[in-house]
Amino acid sequence: MALAESQDSAEQKGIGKYLLANLREYGLLFALIAIMVFFQIVTGGTLLRPVNITNLLLQNSYIIIMALGMLIVIVSGNIDLSVGSVMGFIGALAAVMIVNHEINWLVTIVVCLAVGGLIGMAQGYWVAYWKIPSFIVTLAGMLVFRGLSLWLLEGQSVGPFPKEFQTIANGFVPDIFPAAIGESLTSVFDARKVNVLALLTGLAAAALVVWGGLHNRARNRAYGVEDEPFGFFVLRISIISAALVFIMFKLSTFRGLPNVLITMGVLTIIYAFLTERTVIGRRIYALGGNHKAAKLSGIKTERLTFLAFLNMGILAAAAGLVFAARLNTATPKAGFALELDVIAAVFIGGASMSGGVGKIVGAVVGAFLMGVLNNGMSIMGIGIDYQQMIKGLVLLAAVIFDVYNKSKQG
Template sequence: MEAISKLFKSNVRQYGMIIALIAIMILFTVLTGGLLVKPINITNLILQNSYILVLAIGMVLVIITGHIDLSVGSIAAFVGAISAVMMVDWGLPAWIAVIASLVVGGLIGAWQGFWIAYVKIPAFIVTLAGMLLFRGLTMIVLEGQSISPFPGGFTQISAGFVPDLANTATNMIAILAGIAFTVLYVLNELRGRREQLKYNFEVTSSTLFVLKLVLVAVILNLFTFMLASYAGIPNILVLLLVLILAYSFVMNKTIMGRHIYALGGNEKAAGLSGVKTKKVTFWVFVNMGVLAAVSGLIFAARLNAATPRAGTNFELDAIAACFIGGASAAGGIGTVFGAIIGGLVMGVLNNGMSLIGLGIDWQQGIKGLVLLLAVAFDIYNKNKRSA
């Protein structure tokens, strides 16, 4: 028991968020009489929040470098609009339109990154300008109208599911994926532990280690079972997982990731240590532009339309997700995993409150309070530790 509490205390940030997420889920499961954890609703939760989660991944990188990006909602709308023009008006194949859209996203990111990294205009101002600029361009491109419908292949990004092996009631591919991930996870953890022992590092006690593995395995398989009993694995979930894993890897294991954290922690010191601060900042914004484009495409595919008001307030949800997930507004602190958990907290709140029939007015207010309290809790913990 003592070991558990010690483990918990040293990781209060990480576990705190997960516990909060679970608590909120339990709360709404009770309030909605189990509706929240129905397979169909779980699948919906993923579909509904995917575009915010994609933004949150890019946003957490921006926030770690000590900046902010207010323009992502407008960029998402703009990219959705030009993709619609390409596919619907010009009849281009979906794959060409998607690639072109991602390139446009990257170029927009490069445009903003240039002003921020090289001209040193505060990101708040550059992206505030971008927010207005790209919203305006969206309306110009769409001429104030919505464009729809997209070709069927394109909408599969957001509406489709990974095809099943056989036509059974429960989706076998989802069950198998759950098992496969569990095996991979366990093997990876075992390998890590073996390495640590090889280097003579301290490891958690084997009981705790097994307990953690079992817990993760149960949650993972319960989740895939839920998906299996509805329609299987949404395509978008595959994309999300790839992004989460790839970005976590880059942030934790590569020099680029180290440089992003160092830059956010102390730009001057990082620069004098050989980090190419301008270049790193520039590429973080290019990356944000590309992910905003991805998000815009997902949203357009989900709506099956490009609309002038698409993506409104996406930036605020993405930013809130990062801060709930433990990122620091001063830079240098934050994780991709945290931002995803933060995004899910917001998503479950939205979904749960809608299910119990709470109006949009109450939803907004409660989300605001949750954001404030989450960050207050974080700062309280930090102060307690440093005092």
């Protein structure tokens, strides 16, 4: 009896300690949920309508795509201020190629991604090999590429794009299952229609989350690593998988899986794997954590920095294509000040300004958090003035929370 009691109190102390040490990751997840619940209530259920969820994904897709690259740049100890301009420039390039010169859209996509890579290399070269602060190089890039898109478009909007190109952003993955299954499910879920592929994808993703969590736990146990208390584990995993199934279900009752969601999902998984499980990813964290120690450990720090910017350029180009396809036109203003949203998402997601800290999933959640804020406030009819103020304060609060947390752990 006495033994059981002392074990109990030890466990509770463990939970408290664990929560404190991982406050940031839980905090972010719970903040996102809290904000969603809040807007769901104040918008009278509009936020989580299938059409709005689809919108939310489409609206934030390009931010998330760029946040993946930005996270790597920031973890490596740099910053890229040019992504908004590069994105706009690539959109303009695509428009000029497809609309004005009638070049095949597939060829255009390849060329645009390559040009994005070249832009990244051009900026990365100065940062990596000449040690020019990335802030300055990319500030220059921001001006240059903004100017270039104006020049390319001659100050005009260029569009519209052919249907095929538009589907990059606005298309949906067709349901591969027989329509009969979907129809039979409509009565079960009391919905007008059900996209079976979307529904199954949601279930599969949830299963994957559960499996991954259990696998990780088993590994931790095997190596005697201090693990998340079981209650927390169950709570966290069930929230995430329930959310996945819920969102996918909602999407399935509308038009199914947006193409962009697939792109985003695949890219997120690739980059999460790259940063957490590969040698090159580990080296990027080492570079940002202490570039001198990394260099003295035989890591080619210059080349890594260069690659981080190359990657950022390609992702900014991809985002530019999605953005142009979504608006169905390229405008000289496209992507204006968007770099700040991207950077804010990464910092809200827990990355550190000094480098070496941050996670892909954090950046994606951070971007969604900003996206939900934008979307929810717009539905409520809050003016752009208040929106900006609130977003600014959220960013500040997130970072203050980080710093406070760190000093607590000291």
